[in-house]
Amino acid sequence: MxxxxxxxxxxxxxxxxxxxxxxxxxxxxxxxxxxxxxxxxxxxxxxxxxxxxxxxxxxxxxxxxxxxxxxTVDKYVWRDLKNYENNIAAMCLISGRQYTYAQLRDCSAALAVRLQTRFKLAAGSTIAICLPNLPEYPIAALGAVEAGLTVTTVNPIYTAEEIGRQLQLSDTKFIVGTTLGYGVIREACQWAKKDLPIAVIRFQPDEELPAGAIDFFELIKPQGVDYTQLKDYNVDPNSMVFLPFSSGTTGLPKAVQLxxxxxxxxxxxxxxxxxxxxxxxQEVLPGILPFFHIYGLNVIMLSKLAIGAKLITMPQFRPEDLIKVLHEYRAxxxxxxxxxxxxxxxxxxxxxxxxxxxxxxxxxxxxxxxxxxxxxxxxxxxxxxxxxxxxxxxxxxxxxxxxxxxxxxxxxxxxxxxxxxxxxxxxxxxxxxxxxxxxxxxxxxxxxxxxxxxxxxxxxxxxxxxxxxxxxxxxxxxxxxxxxxxxxxKELIKVKGFQVPPAELEGLLREHPSILEAAVIPVPDEVAGELPRAVVVLREGVQATVEDIYDYVAERVAEYKKLDGGVVFVPEIPKNPTGKIMRKELKMRYAS
The missing domain is CATH 3.40.50.12780 (ANL, N-terminal domain)
Known part of the structure; x- marks a missing residue:
């Protein structure tokens, strides 16, 4: 979520x-x-x-x-296409590979035709997109949507089992990935007991295509496509088009029908x-946050393509890239x-x-x-x-x-x-x-x-x-x-019946001059039920003691909110790709 x-x-x-x-x-x-x-x-x-x-x-x-x-989503995105068809729609900050709006539209339609004709994907079938942020991401998504398909977005750093579970739950029929991720995707298909076609994006033109993989760039070439073959299924706008998975704050991730x-x-x-x-x-947006997450998918990608914005895609967050996109590309x-x-x-x-x-x-x-x-x-x-x-x-x-x-x-x-x-x-x-x-x-x-x-x-x-x-x-x-x-x-820490919000203590901890990042988790206690424990990352070159941190918080909160569960110093706080603290992992490491 x-x-x-x-x-x-x-x-x-x-x-x-x-x-x-x-x-x-x-x-x-x-x-x-x-x-x-x-x-x-x-x-x-x-x-x-x-x-x-x-x-x-x-x-x-x-x-x-x-x-x-x-x-439908594709018609929504393309409705004002003629106003900016010659503008750059998506560009990779790393490789410089780019598409104008006209090219993005043609490539998406070409993919839609081939998904229907070559791979015989019926209306409502699910396609999985397992990509980092690349300029081809909107092509894969919008091409699938125009073909009448449902798109499930997959985190490309997932393990084979995590991907396999999503392929099973979504009943995926086709996958788009990268050459780098092809091996894990194949393993995921084996785990899910599915023999699926996998189209991969090559990062460089001379990159070798893995054995058994389909060249994604061949699927999106407008040359040789008969666009009259594209079937319009007259899709109901109230039908499912995207199937992202919630991040699973509690329990396994759930498939969200949008x-x-x-x-x-x-x-x-x-x-x-x-x-x-x-x-x-033309607005210019750095595409840093992952498109496989709904924040990146709709807030950054789809809604902004619909107004003719320019997306500068970034496959990962690197400080120098953020500076470059803000300064050179005038985000x-x-x-x-x-x-x-x-x-x-x-x-x-x-x-x-x-x-x-x-x-x-x-x-x-x-x-x-x-x-x-x-x-x-x-x-x-x-x-x-x-x-x-x-x-x-x-x-x-x-x-x-x-x-x-x-x-x-x-x-x-x-x-x-x-x-x-x-x-x-x-x-x-x-x-x-x-x-x-x-x-x-x-x-x-x-x-x-x-x-x-x-x-x-x-x-x-x-x-x-x-x-x-x-x-x-x-x-x-x-x-x-x-x-x-x-x-x-479900993240509240219950101390003797009192409820302690971790975010409140985390915000307070980040105000400490020595602390760069902090997370607060519950630890079991026989008397209180639970106690708050701080997991802290110090700023580079500074020192602090457990007593310093404890006293800093104790002076500013009620008795039951004190860090009586202790303070742990760590090199980093584990987070998911959207920046959310991975509390399950923290509890496994530091709550015992």
């Missing part, structure tokens, strides 16, 4: 709400709803907060509603927030996760002058403290830092921050045509709680997934009636209607 976590004040006096009209596309509330008195006895000023006796408080979007276009309408409406929700079409220039938008933001804060060569055209820095996917935000804005005062909240299950964006606001530390307000509410954390109560009340965030909107594939138990757990999706995240919204997400329900 893709998430945004921030530290914030959890408790404040309750206030009153008033009724507002429900945004178009959202389910109408009880028309008899009226403003409800609270302890303050005042009407709440937030006109986007509605109340009814039956459902409680529901937060509406501050944005105008978006229209559900009811078109429809054409999920993806396209989320693209328009993002555009309504940033209004990039109005910039009058205008940068999507990052907190470790990248911290890198930008700490790296002496990364100055505002290095990134003269950069306007927006969008951050999400993992915790970042308010003090880190302040440090970033102090170093880059002319850049607009915007946070958001999303999940694989919401395509991904559910909350977003308007550009003309000063709620920098907030995860935002509901995206266009989206509703949100905070409910009690007992997993049963569905009535929306008022402002400044902590609980579980639930969202409802056209970007919410169709459901998990073949997993009735997980679907029953994540959905409340009437389309409400339980995010599993804890937070609240303030008097202005801005949400603050503080932690995961």
């Amino acid at each position: 893709l998430r945004h976590l921030v530290r914030s004040v959890l408790f404040a006096p309750p206030v009153q709400s008033s009724v507002a009209a429900v945004a178009s596309g959202a389910r109408h509330l009880n028309t008899a709803a009226t403003a409800q008195p609270t302890q303050s006895g005042l009407n709440h000023p937030d006109k986007f907060l509605t109340y009814s006796e039956e459902e409680g408080y529901i937060k509406q979007s501050h944005f105008d509603p978006v229209e559900v276009l009811n078109i 429809t054409h309408n999920n993806i396209t409406v989320n693209g328009d929700q993002l555009e309504m927030g940033l209004k990039l079409r109005e910039s009058g220039r 205008t938008i940068l999507n990052v996760v907190p470790p990248m933001a911290l890198f930008m804060i700490n790296h002496p060569k990364l100055t505002p002058e290095i990134a003269p055209e950069l306007r927006y820095v969008l951050i999400g996917a993992a915790p970042i403290s308010e003090s880190d935000i302040e440090r970033f804005l102090k170093k880059f005062p002319q850049k607009k830092l915007l946070q958001g909240f999303g999940m694989t299950e919401t395509s991904p964006v559910a909350l977003m921050v308007p550009t003309n606001n000063d709620h920098t530390a907030s995860a935002g307000v509901p995206a266009p045509s989206t509703e949100a509410k905070i409910v009690a954390t007992d997993g049963k109560s569905q009535k929306g709680l008022g402002p400044n009340t902590t609980g579980e965030l639930c969202v409802r909107g056209p970007q919410v997934m169709k459901g998990y594939l073949n997993n009735d138990e997980a679907n029953a757990d994540i959905f409340f009636p009437d389309g409400w999706l339980r995010t599993g995240d804890i937070g609240h919204y303030d008097d202005d209607g801005y949400f603050y997400i503080t932690d995961r329900i």
Whole structure:
């Protein structure tokens, strides 16, 4: 799951709400709803907060509603093609290999024809894309979509067993990978007991094609293709098009069914927030975050190709490459996760002058403290830092921050045509709680997934009636209607019945001048049940003792939040490709 976590004040006096009209596309509330008195006895000023006796408080979007276009993803991306068909669409920062929009379109269509005719893939069949960020990634994805197929995106650094399990669950019929990853993919097919065709991308033209592999570049050549052979299956926009797997915070990853309408409406929700079409220039985006993750797939790749942006693909994150793409290629938008933001804060060569055209820095996917935000804005005062909240299950964006606001530390307000509410954390109560009340965030909107594939138990757990999706995240919204997400329900550390959010302590630890990174995990205790333990990475060339770190935190938190589980110094904090702390791995290593 893709998430945004921030530290914030959890408790404040309750206030009153008033009724507002429900945004178009959202389910109408009880028309008899009226403003409800609270302890303050005042009407709440937030006109986007509605109340009814039956459902409680529901937060509406501050944005105008978006229209559900009811078109497939490929038609959505190509709808304005003629406006920028000669512009560069995707370029590899390392090799320089690039495609114009016209070339990207032709290659995608050529692939679609060959997938249907040569490999006889029927409508609805699944193709797996197991690639790093390359300029051919959108060709593989959009070609498969145009052929009427479903795409499951695979992390290319997965083990053979992990890939094999995804091939089984998704019932994959065809795979796109690289020459470097071919051996692992073959092993994954053997593990899954599947004999599948594997097309590979060669990094260099003279690179040898592995025995048994199919040359991807031969499949996308426009030469010799009869485009009239392409079958239009008249695909239902409410049918599944992408099958990413959630990152599995608890249990094994789950297959998330995202429809054409999920993806396209989320693209328009993002555009309504940033209004990039109005910039009058071609936006330039570094493609650093992995396209196999929904953040990279839709927020960076698909939604930005739909507005004619230029993607500079980067197969891995390297500091010198980030500096190059910001300076030489004049990137205008940068999507990052907190470790990248911290890198930008700490790296002496990364100055505002290095990134003269950069306007927006969008951050999400993992915790970042308010003090880190302040440090970033102090170093880059002319850049607009915007946070958001999303999940694989919401395509991904559910909350977003308007550009003309000063709620920098907030995860935002509901995206266009989206509703949100905070409910009690007992997993049963569905009535929306008022402002400044902590609980579980639930969202409802056209970007919410169709459901998990073949997993009735997980679907029953994540959905409340009437389309409400339980995010599993804890937070609240303030008097202005801005949400603050503080932690995961299942990651809370329970000390003598008190709940300790790891993200709160992690943000505090990162404020320590000697600490570069930190994670907090629970360790079992016979008396308290659990105790928080800090796993800490020190800054280069500095020293600190366990007592230093313990006392620093103890002076700033309540008794039950102290690091009584201890402090462990490590060389690095394990994270997944989106920057999320891998708590399972940390617990296995350091919780005993």
